[in-house]
Amino acid sequence: MCEPWLTSENGKKKAPCELAVRTPATEAISGNNPSLFAFGLDESDAASAAIRALGIQTDPQVSEMVDQLTNIRDQGGVCRRTIGDAPVCGHRR
Secondary structure, eight states: OOOSOEEBTTSOEEOGGGOBOOOHHHHHHHOSOGGGBBTTOOGGGTTOHHHHHHTOBOSOOHHHHHHHHHHHHHTTSOOSOEETTEESSOOOO
């Protein structure tokens, strides 16, 4: 059951399975898009059994981080994330 009933940081209703707790690790993997993060949850909530039981993403597994790095490498070092208009990752030379 993954029905939209929680609020994301951008104020939209989303299903718990579509949200993450904002932590440095989840930001590194998912970026800084407020629609991806559950409103009102932070790093101190990431270890909560209730958060995990709801299916909200917490700190990513090492394998997920390796997969993300592999995807960046396979795309030639290009990141889709930006800060303002500047890309977070540069192109390979």
